[in-house]
Amino acid sequence: MKPFFNRFRVVGLVGIVFAALLFWLVAQQVPWEAFSTLRITYPGARPVDPPLLDIPLPTLITVLIISLGLIVGGIYTMLRQQAQLIPWYVGSIIFATMFTILIWASVERRVDIVDMFARMVRLATPIALGAMAGILCERSGIVNIAIEGLMLTGACVGFIIALLAGNPWVGILGAMAAGGAIVMLHALLSIRFKTDQIISGTVINILAVGATGFMRTAIILPLQAQGNTGASLPILPIPLLSQIPILGPILFTHQPIAYAMLLLVPILTVLLFRTPWGLRTRSIGENPRAADTMGIDVIRMRYMNVFLAGLIAGLAGAWLSLEATFNFDDLMTNGRGFIALAAMIFGNWMPFGALGGAMLFSFSDALQIKIQSFDFALPPQFIQMLPYIITIVVLAGVVGRTRAPAAVGKPYEK
Amino acid sequence: MSRAPATTPSRAAIDWRNVFFSVLVPILAIFTALLIGAGIIWATGANVAAAYTGLFSGAFGGVQAISNTLVEATPFMFAGLAVAVGFKCGLFNIGAEGQLAMGAISAAVAGFAITGLPTFIHLPLALVIGALGGAFWGAIPGFLRARTGAHEVIVTIMMNYIAIRLTDYLIKGPLRDRNASAPRTPNILESAQLPLLLGPEYRLHAGFLIAVIMAFFINWLLNRTTTGFEIGTVGANPGAARYAGISITRNFVLAMSMSGALAGLAGAVTVLGVERNLKASFSAGYGFDSIAVALLAKSNPIGIIPAAIFWGALRNGAGLMQLQSGISINLINIIQALVIVFVAAPDIIRLIYRIPKTGDQQAVFTRGWGS
Numbered sequence A: 001m002k003p004f005f006n007r008f009r010v011v012g013l014v015g016i017v018f019a020a021l022l023f024w025l026v027a028q029q030v031p032w033e034a035f036s037t038l039r040i041t042y043p044g045a046r047p048v049d050p051p052l053l054d055i056p057l058p059t060l061i062t063v064l065i066i067s068l069g070l071i072v073g074g075i076y077t078m079l080r081q082q083a084q085l086i087p088w089y090v091g092s093i094i095f096a097t098m099f100t101i102l103i104w105a106s107v108e109r110r111v112d113i114v115d116m117f118a119r120m121v122r123l124a125t126p127i128a129l130g131a132m133a134g135i136l137c138e139r140s141g142i143v144n145i146a147i148e149g150l151m152l153t154g155a156c157v158g159f160i161i162a163l164l165a166g167n168p169w170v171g172i173l174g175a176m177a178a179g180g181a182i183v184m185l186h187a188l189l190s191i192r193f194k195t196d197q198i199i200s201g202t203v204i205n206i207l208a209v210g211a212t213g214f215m216r217t218a219i220i221l222p223l224q225a226q227g228n229t230g231a232s233l234p235i236l237p238i239p240l241l242s243q244i245p246i247l248g249p250i251l252f253t254h255q256p257i258a259y260a261m262l263l264l265v266p267i268l269t270v271l272l273f274r275t276p277w278g279l280r281t282r283s284i285g286e287n288p289r290a291a292d293t294m295g296i297d298v299i300r301m302r303y304m305n306v307f308l309a310g311l312i313a314g315l316a317g318a319w320l321s322l323e324a325t326f327n328f329d330d331l332m333t334n335g336r337g338f339i340a341l342a343a344m345i346f347g348n349w350m351p352f353g354a355l356g357g358a359m360l361f362s363f364s365d366a367l368q369i370k371i372q373s374f375d376f377a378l379p380p381q382f383i384q385m386l387p388y389i390i391t392i393v394v395l396a397g398v399v400g401r402t403r404a405p406a407a408v409g410k411p412y413e414k
Numbered sequence B: 001m002s003r004a005p006a007t008t009p010s011r012a013a014i015d016w017r018n019v020f021f022s023v024l025v026p027i028l029a030i031f032t033a034l035l036i037g038a039g040i041i042w043a044t045g046a047n048v049a050a051a052y053t054g055l056f057s058g059a060f061g062g063v064q065a066i067s068n069t070l071v072e073a074t075p076f077m078f079a080g081l082a083v084a085v086g087f088k089c090g091l092f093n094i095g096a097e098g099q100l101a102m103g104a105i106s107a108a109v110a111g112f113a114i115t116g117l118p119t120f121i122h123l124p125l126a127l128v129i130g131a132l133g134g135a136f137w138g139a140i141p142g143f144l145r146a147r148t149g150a151h152e153v154i155v156t157i158m159m160n161y162i163a164i165r166l167t168d169y170l171i172k173g174p175l176r177d178r179n180a181s182a183p184r185t186p187n188i189l190e191s192a193q194l195p196l197l198l199g200p201e202y203r204l205h206a207g208f209l210i211a212v213i214m215a216f217f218i219n220w221l222l223n224r225t226t227t228g229f230e231i232g233t234v235g236a237n238p239g240a241a242r243y244a245g246i247s248i249t250r251n252f253v254l255a256m257s258m259s260g261a262l263a264g265l266a267g268a269v270t271v272l273g274v275e276r277n278l279k280a281s282f283s284a285g286y287g288f289d290s291i292a293v294a295l296l297a298k299s300n301p302i303g304i305i306p307a308a309i310f311w312g313a314l315r316n317g318a319g320l321m322q323l324q325s326g327i328s329i330n331l332i333n334i335i336q337a338l339v340i341v342f343v344a345a346p347d348i349i350r351l352i353y354r355i356p357k358t359g360d361q362q363a364v365f366t367r368g369w370g371s
Helices: A007-029 A059-080 A087-106 A114-140 A148-165 A167-194 A197-225 A247-249 A257-275 A276-286 A286-293 A297-326 A337-346 A353-370 A380-398 B017-043 B046-062 B065-090 B098-111 B121-149 B153-171 B207-226 B228-238 B239-241 B247-273 B286-296 B304-325 B330-344 B344-351
Strands: A035-040 A051-056 A110-111
Touching: A007 A059, A007 B098, A007 B207, A035 A059, A035 A087, A035 A114, A035 B017, A051 A059, A051 B330, A059 A087, A087 A110, A087 A353, A110 A114, A114 A148, A114 A247, A114 A257, A114 A337, A148 A167, A148 A197, A148 A297, A148 A337, A148 B286, A167 A197, A167 A257, A167 A297, A167 B239, A167 B330, A197 B153, A197 B286, A197 B330, A247 B247, A257 A276, A257 B304, A276 A286, A276 A297, A276 B017, A276 B098, A286 A297, A286 B046, A297 A337, A297 B065, A297 B304, A297 B344, A337 A353, A337 A380, A337 B153, A353 A380, B017 B046, B017 B304, B017 B330, B046 B304, B065 B098, B065 B207, B065 B247, B065 B286, B065 B304, B098 B121, B098 B153, B098 B304, B121 B153, B121 B247, B207 B228, B207 B247, B207 B304, B228 B239, B228 B247, B239 B247, B286 B304, B286 B330, B330 B344
Parallel strands: A035 A110
Antiparallel strands: A035 A051
């Protein structure tokens, strides 16, 4: 006999209890007559300009509706028991929670949600790029836990090159080159020397922490002391498109690496699923021996794809030091490389799915930044925990419904 | 650096040739890493000889230096053992950092909040509470891994970030010492302090002895008991373990709790032996270093003793190295990373020095994303 509490019933039940708790918690603090206002601004508007639209929401009633929605979703998941429901349900629980926190924190305030979503896309850039790097590696059968280290190295080297050249664009190239160079160590260890790939990745992460810390004190600080400075990459609004209300600021008013991310996701999807290269890549990740029999050079192809992934991870690093700010700090990746892997798993090793996962994390980050300035009931440290807690919830709730490439992590021996 | 022989499964005579080769690779790895480090020092224009003599005399020059090296080595010993226990069960515990923080805060609370106990009860109690704090933090990823398949590498890393923020909140909020200017917990009571081994002028505390004893205890536990055998079987072949009636969930949770408890002890002895209270920004990057120590010792609990002392020596000698040659302390991180690159991929060392392959070289293994 199957146990009564299968995955669907557990997830559904947890969701229902959680939704009830969430409403109860907010109801303790917020009176029924309180309002939160969501503001939609014109593209390029200053804070003093009149808004395009103000949506006043009765806070507690909205939270009640959200909780009821989650309860209905939980019951539906428990009854229908379809595998693909779980990521959707877990995803909606997370988004609903974050939205609840947002309107809870903005009681009797206005919060600019267009700005929130624009920030979400912006902050998703390094995570989504890291996830694309992960997909490229894992679809070829290589576990790449080193993305964190690659991003850190990319950020550091990119910043040094940008300081030397006085130009952040040149820095991007430096960051990508650094990512590509360091990842070849991972490729060498895991393909040629058949080291355990998770160990090899961890080793690279440690090496990256040491090397970037060393480079910061030995190169960056002296360069800055000599007066080398620069500016971060410019915001390049796309003409016309950036003037569309709502969509313009969210999708078409960004810095270059964010655009690169938005382009790379569809490109990688097409490449992976619509081209011979993609078919070969997927085949060496699923069944390298069969691929070898068909005349594909498994080893060569793995080196190639891991190298490409290194370039992308380096680009993700460039976002940190050249786009988000123009600076490099020790350990500035702050776990984004690992969150990228969680986004990849959440997205079932699909580029668009991973982008969705990345948005989930970056929205919580944007939320955290937004409500830092509000005096909110929860201490800031708890809000900062959100992305990490969400990562765990996502992994625990979704893994098992998703499937890794079959040969991932296994060295190929002829 | 001397190393005890690897414990062989049978009580047969020790195969000295194997022991020689299993010690040779780490030593050559250290040698090669120092060589590359010398290249980096030379490239930055500093004096290689001054740097390395500074490193050595900072670590071992005199009783004070040795005492400090052993103090530095103590948390690495515990945390390295933590990682080794995880490896034994096929689990990669990157969460030593967070478990250590939880252990430290639990031990600190036990140290200042429980009053009126004599030392021989208070001190062990504080250590046990510290271990329990770490064990709890380790058990969560173990449980999630067993029940949901969420990979422990990512979950433990996330748990690290959560633990760091949680301790930050506790130290700046409810547990803050109102009389101190900087955010920190109140000082622990004298009855919870680990005794100093060499008198008040040296920092070496009894935590070092506990760590050494713990290494032998873990060695016995993993290699000579049913519990250790079950953990090892689950690590080596979960399918076979399940078929033999060994519960995977139970052993995953058990191994991760033990691992977390050891990491928690690393935090506890640091608070009870050295710091006497817990400050904000306590984290010192023990998480990754503990992996390095475990890899260097090839996951052998006895081997972790010299590996941790080596690590502590690098950390402790770095200050004098920087003073004497002007080279950044971060060079140590590079040398450490290179050491583990070579230890993790012994084939590179074998290739450089033309060492023949011997049997049974793969000491550690982890598993991929699939359940």
